[in-house]
Amino acid sequence: MASTSYAPATAAAGSFSSVDRRDFLKVCTLAFAAIGLPYEAAAKAAQVVAAKKLKPSVIWLHFQECTGCTESLLRTSHPDVAELILDLISLDYCETLFAAAGHQAEAALKKAMADNAGKYVLVIEGAIPTKEDGIYCQIGGRTAMQIARDCAEKAGAIISIGSCASWGGIPSADPNPTGATGAPMILKGKTVVTIPGCPANPYNLLGTVLQYVTFGTLPALDEKNRPKFAYGRTIHEQCPRRPHFDAGRFVQKFGDENARLGYCLYKIGCKGPATHANCSVQHFGEVPDAWPIGIGHPCFGCTEQALAFRVALHDTVDIDRAMPPATYPPIQAAQGHISPVATGIAGVIGGALLGAGIAASRKLGGPPPDKTTGAGKEA
Secondary structure (H helix, E strand, O other): OOOOEOOOOOOOOOOOOOOOHHHHHHHHHHHHHHOOOOHHHHHHHHHHHHHHOOOOEEEEEEOEOOOHHHHHHHOOEOOEHHHHHHHHOEEEEEOOOOOOOHHHHHHHHHHHHHHOOOOOEEEEEOEEOOHHHHOOOEEOOEEHHHHHHHHHOOOOEEEEEOHHHHHOOHHHOOOOOOOOEOHHHHOOOOOEEEEOOOOOOHHHHHHHHHHHHHHOEOOOEOOOOOEHHHHOOEHHHHOOOHHHHHOOOEOOOOOOHHHHOOOEOHHHOOOHHHOEOOOOOOOHHHOOOOOOHHHOOOOOOOOOOOOOOOOOOOOOOOOOOOOOOOOOOOOOOOOOOOOHHHHHHHHHHHHHHHHHHHHHHHHHOOOOEOOOOOOEOOO
16 A cells, blocks of 8 residues: 555644754654664654654553553663653653543543644554443443544544554454454544554554654555555564574474574464564564564464464464575685596596597598697698
Protein backbone atom coordinates (compact mmCIF):
# COMPACT_ATOMS: atom_id res chain seq x y z
CA MET A 1 0.00 0.00 0.00
CA ALA A 2 1.33 3.43 -0.86
CA SER A 3 1.98 6.14 1.70
CA THR A 4 -1.15 7.87 2.94
CA SER A 5 -1.06 11.66 3.25
CA TYR A 6 -2.59 13.68 6.07
CA ALA A 7 -2.54 17.32 6.98
CA PRO A 8 0.61 18.20 8.95
CA ALA A 9 0.23 17.92 12.68
CA THR A 10 0.44 21.64 13.49
CA ALA A 11 -2.19 21.65 16.20
CA ALA A 12 -2.07 24.03 19.12
CA ALA A 13 -0.80 21.26 21.31
CA GLY A 14 1.68 23.38 23.25
CA SER A 15 5.14 24.66 22.39
CA PHE A 16 8.44 23.10 23.28
CA SER A 17 9.56 22.72 26.87
CA SER A 18 12.41 24.72 28.36
CA VAL A 19 15.18 22.81 26.53
CA ASP A 20 17.20 24.95 24.14
CA ARG A 21 17.14 24.50 20.38
CA ARG A 22 20.48 22.70 20.24
CA ASP A 23 19.38 20.02 22.71
CA PHE A 24 16.05 19.66 20.95
CA LEU A 25 17.73 19.14 17.58
CA LYS A 26 20.00 16.54 19.17
CA VAL A 27 17.03 14.61 20.54
CA CYS A 28 15.24 14.69 17.18
CA THR A 29 18.34 13.60 15.27
CA LEU A 30 18.91 10.66 17.60
CA ALA A 31 15.27 9.60 17.26
CA PHE A 32 15.34 9.71 13.46
CA ALA A 33 18.69 7.90 13.33
CA ALA A 34 17.23 5.14 15.52
CA ILE A 35 14.77 4.24 12.76
CA GLY A 36 17.48 4.01 10.11
CA LEU A 37 17.70 7.47 8.53
CA PRO A 38 21.22 8.48 7.49
CA TYR A 39 22.70 11.26 9.60
CA GLU A 40 22.16 13.98 6.97
CA ALA A 41 18.50 13.01 6.50
CA ALA A 42 17.96 12.72 10.25
CA ALA A 43 19.44 16.18 10.83
CA LYS A 44 17.28 17.66 8.06
CA ALA A 45 14.13 16.04 9.48
CA ALA A 46 15.02 17.39 12.93
CA GLN A 47 15.25 20.89 11.45
CA VAL A 48 11.74 20.49 10.00
CA VAL A 49 10.34 19.48 13.41
CA ALA A 50 12.08 22.39 15.12
CA ALA A 51 10.80 24.88 12.55
CA LYS A 52 7.18 24.02 13.35
CA LYS A 53 7.65 24.89 17.02
CA LEU A 54 4.56 22.88 17.88
CA LYS A 55 4.12 19.36 19.25
CA PRO A 56 1.39 16.94 18.15
CA SER A 57 -1.20 15.87 20.67
CA VAL A 58 -1.17 12.13 21.35
CA ILE A 59 -4.08 10.24 22.89
CA TRP A 60 -3.11 6.75 24.08
CA LEU A 61 -5.89 4.26 24.85
CA HIS A 62 -5.54 1.01 26.80
CA PHE A 63 -7.89 -1.95 26.38
CA GLN A 64 -7.38 -5.75 26.69
CA GLU A 65 -3.60 -5.99 27.11
CA CYS A 66 -0.74 -6.41 29.56
CA THR A 67 0.68 -2.88 29.04
CA GLY A 68 3.88 -4.51 27.73
CA CYS A 69 4.04 -2.15 24.74
CA THR A 70 3.96 0.90 27.01
CA GLU A 71 6.55 -0.70 29.28
CA SER A 72 8.78 -1.29 26.26
CA LEU A 73 8.42 2.35 25.23
CA LEU A 74 9.36 3.47 28.74
CA ARG A 75 12.71 1.73 28.34
CA THR A 76 13.86 3.57 25.25
CA SER A 77 16.90 5.75 25.76
CA HIS A 78 17.66 7.24 22.32
CA PRO A 79 15.65 9.39 22.97
CA ASP A 80 14.54 8.49 26.46
CA VAL A 81 10.84 8.61 27.22
CA ALA A 82 11.05 11.88 29.18
CA GLU A 83 12.58 13.64 26.17
CA LEU A 84 10.02 12.04 23.88
CA ILE A 85 7.03 13.14 25.97
CA LEU A 86 8.32 16.59 26.90
CA ASP A 87 10.05 17.65 23.71
CA LEU A 88 8.65 15.73 20.71
CA ILE A 89 5.00 15.08 21.50
CA SER A 90 2.31 16.21 23.90
CA LEU A 91 0.98 13.09 25.59
CA ASP A 92 -2.42 14.41 26.60
CA TYR A 93 -4.06 11.15 27.66
CA CYS A 94 -2.43 7.91 28.82
CA GLU A 95 -3.87 5.92 31.70
CA THR A 96 -0.54 4.28 32.56
CA LEU A 97 1.40 7.53 32.90
CA PHE A 98 -1.40 9.81 34.18
CA ALA A 99 -1.29 11.29 37.64
CA ALA A 100 -4.96 12.13 37.18
CA ALA A 101 -7.71 9.54 37.57
CA GLY A 102 -11.48 9.22 37.35
CA HIS A 103 -13.34 12.35 36.25
CA GLN A 104 -10.11 14.34 35.86
CA ALA A 105 -8.71 11.82 33.40
CA GLU A 106 -11.95 11.73 31.42
CA ALA A 107 -12.00 15.53 31.29
CA ALA A 108 -8.42 15.57 29.96
CA LEU A 109 -9.39 13.15 27.20
CA LYS A 110 -12.37 15.25 26.10
CA LYS A 111 -10.33 18.46 26.15
CA ALA A 112 -7.49 16.96 24.09
CA MET A 113 -9.97 15.73 21.47
CA ALA A 114 -11.76 19.10 21.29
CA ASP A 115 -8.62 21.24 21.17
CA ASN A 116 -6.87 19.11 18.53
CA ALA A 117 -9.73 17.80 16.41
CA GLY A 118 -8.50 16.43 13.11
CA LYS A 119 -4.85 16.64 14.13
CA TYR A 120 -4.15 14.42 17.15
CA VAL A 121 -2.46 11.04 16.91
CA LEU A 122 -4.54 8.22 18.36
CA VAL A 123 -2.57 5.25 19.68
CA ILE A 124 -4.53 2.15 20.65
CA GLU A 125 -2.95 -0.55 22.81
CA GLY A 126 -4.86 -3.75 23.52
CA ALA A 127 -7.56 -5.84 21.89
CA ILE A 128 -11.19 -4.78 21.74
CA PRO A 129 -13.88 -7.23 22.89
CA THR A 130 -17.03 -7.51 20.80
CA LYS A 131 -19.21 -10.17 22.50
CA GLU A 132 -22.08 -9.04 24.72
CA ASP A 133 -21.74 -5.57 23.20
CA GLY A 134 -18.21 -5.28 24.50
CA ILE A 135 -19.09 -5.34 28.20
CA TYR A 136 -15.88 -7.24 29.03
CA CYS A 137 -13.87 -4.00 28.89
CA GLN A 138 -15.34 -0.74 30.13
CA ILE A 139 -13.76 2.56 31.16
CA GLY A 140 -15.80 5.38 32.67
CA GLY A 141 -19.03 3.55 31.88
CA ARG A 142 -18.22 3.18 28.17
CA THR A 143 -17.12 0.06 26.32
CA ALA A 144 -13.81 -0.24 24.48
CA MET A 145 -15.70 -0.23 21.18
CA GLN A 146 -17.46 3.03 22.02
CA ILE A 147 -14.27 4.74 23.17
CA ALA A 148 -12.23 3.60 20.17
CA ARG A 149 -14.84 4.75 17.66
CA ASP A 150 -15.40 8.05 19.43
CA CYS A 151 -11.68 8.89 19.63
CA ALA A 152 -10.99 7.73 16.08
CA GLU A 153 -13.68 9.94 14.61
CA LYS A 154 -11.56 13.12 14.63
CA ALA A 155 -8.04 11.69 14.80
CA GLY A 156 -5.43 12.81 12.31
CA ALA A 157 -3.65 9.45 12.40
CA ILE A 158 -4.51 6.14 14.07
CA ILE A 159 -1.90 3.63 15.19
CA SER A 160 -2.46 0.20 16.72
CA ILE A 161 0.58 -0.73 18.79
CA GLY A 162 1.19 -4.37 19.66
CA SER A 163 -0.38 -7.56 18.36
CA CYS A 164 -3.40 -7.24 20.64
CA ALA A 165 -4.45 -3.94 19.09
CA SER A 166 -3.36 -4.94 15.59
CA TRP A 167 -5.35 -8.18 15.28
CA GLY A 168 -6.39 -9.46 18.71
CA GLY A 169 -3.20 -10.98 20.11
CA ILE A 170 -3.39 -13.14 23.25
CA PRO A 171 -6.97 -12.12 24.16
CA SER A 172 -8.17 -13.46 20.79
CA ALA A 173 -6.60 -16.91 21.23
CA ASP A 174 -9.06 -19.80 20.97
CA PRO A 175 -11.70 -20.08 22.27
CA ASN A 176 -11.74 -16.25 22.51
CA PRO A 177 -14.62 -15.93 25.02
CA THR A 178 -14.78 -12.11 24.76
CA GLY A 179 -14.70 -11.92 20.99
CA ALA A 180 -11.48 -9.91 21.17
CA THR A 181 -10.25 -8.41 17.92
CA GLY A 182 -7.98 -5.65 16.64
CA ALA A 183 -8.70 -1.97 16.17
CA PRO A 184 -8.70 -2.20 12.33
CA MET A 185 -11.65 -4.61 12.54
CA ILE A 186 -13.57 -2.14 14.69
CA LEU A 187 -12.60 1.00 12.79
CA LYS A 188 -13.45 -0.23 9.30
CA GLY A 189 -13.12 2.38 6.59
CA LYS A 190 -10.27 4.17 8.36
CA THR A 191 -6.53 3.83 7.80
CA VAL A 192 -5.17 2.19 10.94
CA VAL A 193 -1.40 1.69 10.97
CA THR A 194 -0.64 -1.64 12.64
CA ILE A 195 2.60 -2.15 14.57
CA PRO A 196 2.31 -5.75 15.81
CA GLY A 197 4.65 -7.42 18.24
CA CYS A 198 4.43 -8.83 21.75
CA PRO A 199 5.60 -6.31 22.71
CA ALA A 200 6.02 -4.09 19.69
CA ASN A 201 9.43 -2.56 19.24
CA PRO A 202 9.08 1.07 20.42
CA TYR A 203 11.25 2.39 17.59
CA ASN A 204 8.73 1.16 15.05
CA LEU A 205 6.17 3.40 16.77
CA LEU A 206 8.62 6.29 17.05
CA GLY A 207 9.45 6.04 13.36
CA THR A 208 5.79 6.17 12.36
CA VAL A 209 4.93 9.06 14.70
CA LEU A 210 8.02 11.06 13.74
CA GLN A 211 7.25 10.80 10.03
CA TYR A 212 3.69 11.96 10.63
CA VAL A 213 4.84 14.83 12.86
CA THR A 214 7.57 15.93 10.45
CA PHE A 215 6.06 15.44 7.01
CA GLY A 216 2.34 15.01 7.61
CA THR A 217 2.40 11.55 6.01
CA LEU A 218 2.41 7.95 7.11
CA PRO A 219 5.17 5.56 6.03
CA ALA A 220 4.64 3.16 3.16
CA LEU A 221 2.46 0.31 4.41
CA ASP A 222 2.12 -3.34 3.39
CA GLU A 223 -1.14 -5.18 2.75
CA LYS A 224 -1.72 -5.48 6.51
CA ASN A 225 -1.06 -1.77 7.07
CA ARG A 226 2.30 -2.45 8.70
CA PRO A 227 5.14 0.02 8.01
CA LYS A 228 7.38 -1.50 5.37
CA PHE A 229 10.50 -0.07 6.97
CA ALA A 230 9.92 -2.41 9.91
CA TYR A 231 7.95 -5.34 8.46
CA GLY A 232 9.17 -5.52 4.86
CA ARG A 233 11.37 -8.57 5.51
CA THR A 234 11.21 -11.74 7.51
CA ILE A 235 13.39 -12.23 10.55
CA HIS A 236 15.01 -15.18 8.76
CA GLU A 237 16.41 -12.92 6.03
CA GLN A 238 18.57 -10.92 8.44
CA CYS A 239 19.02 -13.39 11.27
CA PRO A 240 22.58 -13.64 12.64
CA ARG A 241 22.14 -17.45 12.71
CA ARG A 242 21.22 -17.56 9.01
CA PRO A 243 24.65 -18.88 7.87
CA HIS A 244 24.11 -21.93 10.12
CA PHE A 245 20.73 -22.54 8.42
CA ASP A 246 22.37 -22.37 5.00
CA ALA A 247 25.10 -24.76 6.12
CA GLY A 248 22.63 -27.23 7.64
CA ARG A 249 23.76 -26.71 11.23
CA PHE A 250 20.72 -26.95 13.55
CA VAL A 251 19.94 -27.14 17.24
CA GLN A 252 18.26 -30.52 17.74
CA LYS A 253 16.95 -29.90 21.26
CA PHE A 254 17.24 -27.27 23.94
CA GLY A 255 20.57 -27.32 25.75
CA ASP A 256 22.46 -29.56 23.35
CA GLU A 257 25.96 -28.83 22.11
CA ASN A 258 24.60 -27.22 18.94
CA ALA A 259 22.61 -24.79 21.05
CA ARG A 260 25.76 -23.83 22.93
CA LEU A 261 27.48 -23.25 19.59
CA GLY A 262 24.73 -20.86 18.49
CA TYR A 263 23.38 -22.96 15.61
CA CYS A 264 20.08 -22.31 13.80
CA LEU A 265 16.89 -22.84 15.85
CA TYR A 266 14.59 -23.72 12.95
CA LYS A 267 14.23 -27.43 13.81
CA ILE A 268 12.99 -26.68 17.34
CA GLY A 269 10.21 -24.41 16.12
CA CYS A 270 11.69 -21.04 15.16
CA LYS A 271 9.02 -19.06 13.27
CA GLY A 272 11.55 -16.57 11.86
CA PRO A 273 11.19 -17.80 8.24
CA ALA A 274 7.50 -16.79 8.24
CA THR A 275 7.57 -13.79 10.59
CA HIS A 276 7.80 -10.27 9.23
CA ALA A 277 9.59 -7.99 11.71
CA ASN A 278 12.89 -6.20 12.27
CA CYS A 279 13.79 -7.75 15.64
CA SER A 280 17.02 -9.18 14.25
CA VAL A 281 18.38 -5.71 13.48
CA GLN A 282 16.52 -3.53 16.01
CA HIS A 283 16.96 -5.06 19.44
CA PHE A 284 15.03 -4.06 22.56
CA GLY A 285 16.09 -1.56 25.22
CA GLU A 286 19.30 -0.71 23.35
CA VAL A 287 20.75 -3.96 24.71
CA PRO A 288 22.65 -6.14 22.20
CA ASP A 289 20.91 -9.49 21.57
CA ALA A 290 17.85 -8.46 23.64
CA TRP A 291 15.35 -10.37 21.49
CA PRO A 292 14.24 -14.03 21.53
CA ILE A 293 16.76 -15.55 19.13
CA GLY A 294 19.48 -13.38 20.62
CA ILE A 295 19.03 -15.10 23.99
CA GLY A 296 18.76 -18.59 22.49
CA HIS A 297 15.00 -19.06 22.09
CA PRO A 298 13.12 -19.66 18.81
CA CYS A 299 11.08 -16.81 17.35
CA PHE A 300 7.45 -17.21 18.38
CA GLY A 301 5.97 -15.38 15.39
CA CYS A 302 4.30 -12.77 17.60
CA THR A 303 3.73 -10.32 14.73
CA GLU A 304 1.76 -12.82 12.65
CA GLN A 305 -1.91 -13.52 13.29
CA ALA A 306 -1.66 -16.93 11.63
CA LEU A 307 1.20 -18.04 13.90
CA ALA A 308 1.20 -16.43 17.33
CA PHE A 309 -0.89 -18.22 19.95
CA ARG A 310 -2.18 -20.59 17.23
CA VAL A 311 0.77 -22.70 16.06
CA ALA A 312 2.43 -24.88 18.70
CA LEU A 313 5.70 -23.48 20.02
CA HIS A 314 7.95 -26.25 18.67
CA ASP A 315 6.20 -26.87 15.34
CA THR A 316 8.21 -25.86 12.28
CA VAL A 317 6.75 -23.55 9.63
CA ASP A 318 7.11 -23.19 5.88
CA ILE A 319 9.68 -20.67 4.69
CA ASP A 320 7.87 -17.54 3.52
CA ARG A 321 9.99 -17.08 0.42
CA ALA A 322 13.08 -18.82 -0.87
CA MET A 323 16.27 -16.91 -0.29
CA PRO A 324 19.83 -17.50 -1.53
CA PRO A 325 22.45 -18.57 0.99
CA ALA A 326 23.74 -15.93 3.36
CA THR A 327 27.36 -16.76 2.45
CA TYR A 328 29.05 -16.30 -0.92
CA PRO A 329 32.55 -16.75 -2.39
CA PRO A 330 34.77 -13.71 -1.79
CA ILE A 331 34.88 -11.02 -4.48
CA GLN A 332 38.67 -11.29 -4.64
CA ALA A 333 39.07 -15.00 -5.18
CA ALA A 334 42.34 -16.53 -4.03
CA GLN A 335 44.79 -17.24 -6.88
CA GLY A 336 45.30 -20.91 -7.67
CA HIS A 337 48.63 -22.75 -7.46
CA ILE A 338 49.93 -25.53 -9.70
CA SER A 339 50.73 -28.66 -7.73
CA PRO A 340 53.74 -30.91 -8.47
CA VAL A 341 51.36 -33.71 -9.43
CA ALA A 342 49.64 -31.51 -11.99
CA THR A 343 53.02 -30.46 -13.37
CA GLY A 344 54.05 -34.09 -13.75
CA ILE A 345 50.81 -35.00 -15.52
CA ALA A 346 51.18 -32.04 -17.87
CA GLY A 347 54.75 -33.16 -18.64
CA VAL A 348 53.62 -36.66 -19.51
CA ILE A 349 50.88 -35.33 -21.79
CA GLY A 350 53.24 -32.83 -23.43
CA GLY A 351 55.87 -35.53 -23.96
CA ALA A 352 53.33 -37.86 -25.52
CA LEU A 353 52.15 -35.13 -27.90
CA LEU A 354 55.73 -34.26 -28.86
CA GLY A 355 56.55 -37.92 -29.49
CA ALA A 356 53.46 -38.30 -31.63
CA GLY A 357 54.50 -35.23 -33.62
CA ILE A 358 57.96 -36.67 -34.34
CA ALA A 359 56.50 -39.98 -35.50
CA ALA A 360 53.97 -38.28 -37.74
CA SER A 361 56.63 -36.04 -39.24
CA ARG A 362 58.85 -39.00 -40.16
CA LYS A 363 55.95 -40.76 -41.81
CA LEU A 364 55.25 -37.72 -43.96
CA GLY A 365 58.93 -37.29 -44.84
CA GLY A 366 59.23 -33.82 -43.39
CA PRO A 367 61.76 -32.54 -40.86
CA PRO A 368 61.18 -33.72 -37.32
CA PRO A 369 60.00 -31.05 -34.88
CA ASP A 370 62.49 -29.35 -32.61
CA LYS A 371 62.51 -31.10 -29.25
CA THR A 372 62.50 -27.72 -27.47
CA THR A 373 59.95 -25.70 -29.43
CA GLY A 374 58.19 -28.38 -31.43
CA ALA A 375 58.87 -26.38 -34.66
CA GLY A 376 60.23 -28.19 -37.74
CA LYS A 377 63.95 -27.88 -38.68
CA GLU A 378 66.13 -29.04 -41.52
CA ALA A 379 68.00 -32.34 -41.00
